[in-house]
Amino acid sequence: RRPSVTIHPMLRAGTAEPQLESIRSRFQLRSADEPEGPGCQLVPGQPESLTQCRFQPSVKTFLIIHGWTLSGMFEGWIGKMVSALHARESAANIVVLDWLDRAHQHYPVAAANTRVVGRDVAVFLEWLEEASNHPLENVHLIGYSLGAHAAGFAGEHMRNPARLGRITGLDPAGPTFEGRESAERLSPEDAGFVDVLHTHTRGSPGLSIGIKQPVGHLDVYPNGGSNQPGCDIRDMFGGLASNGL
DSSP: OOOOOOOOGGGSTTSOOOOGGGOOOEEEEEOSSOTTSOOEEEOTTOTHHHHHTTOOTTSOEEEEEOOOOSSSSOOHHHHHHHHHHHHHOTTSEEEEEEOHHHHSSOHHHHHHHHHHHHHHHHHHHHHHHHHHOOOGGGEEEEEETHHHHHHHHHHHHSSOGGGSOEEEEESOBOTTTTTOOGGGSOOGGGSSEEEEEOOOOOSSTTTSSBOOSOOSSEEEOGGGGTOOTTOOHHHHHHHHHHHOO
16 A cells, blocks of 8 residues: 655645745756766856856756655765766756755655655746746756656646656656556656666566656666666666766
């Protein structure tokens, strides 16, 4: 039986958008020189932060969204992915989303928080387009575990999800999301293109770490999706960022 989680009405799709000042998630523009550093903070509602951080509106933007955390700290794979993306597309903006305070909770609470985190991302991206004329089609969200569903909710909360360029889901979380309707998880409707990597689907549906069901336009199950012998999955994420999927 799934844990019962009460979601505040403000977090449900279709309700009034929050004010920019209410956004708690933090957006770190990270450089190739300091991929693991705190980066430069892009602050929604403060266009001067775009200038101060040297955000480039004419190039592609990658936004990396971490998952559930037991430590309350960023995991090492994020810095590796930042480096790999900079190596592949040196001119791109690489942004890391920090929602650690909401992710460092009991799993059912963190899972419920993905909806409001997704809304933060949607409001940020639409503000970014308005403030800098940065096309949404040039945005690629990359979410791991709960972060994959947060990316999906970002697309869902946008005025026109099809304009969001791409979402890549890396092992979207299974518990509390498996078998749910498309509006309650990552789905193909959330962006122009949604591709998903399933590598940790061992176990019963709804209990496996990664979601078993296909949730994108393209779902890839390496080695059947259940076991990757000799492979550190986070190192594989860095390889995907370097070489593409």
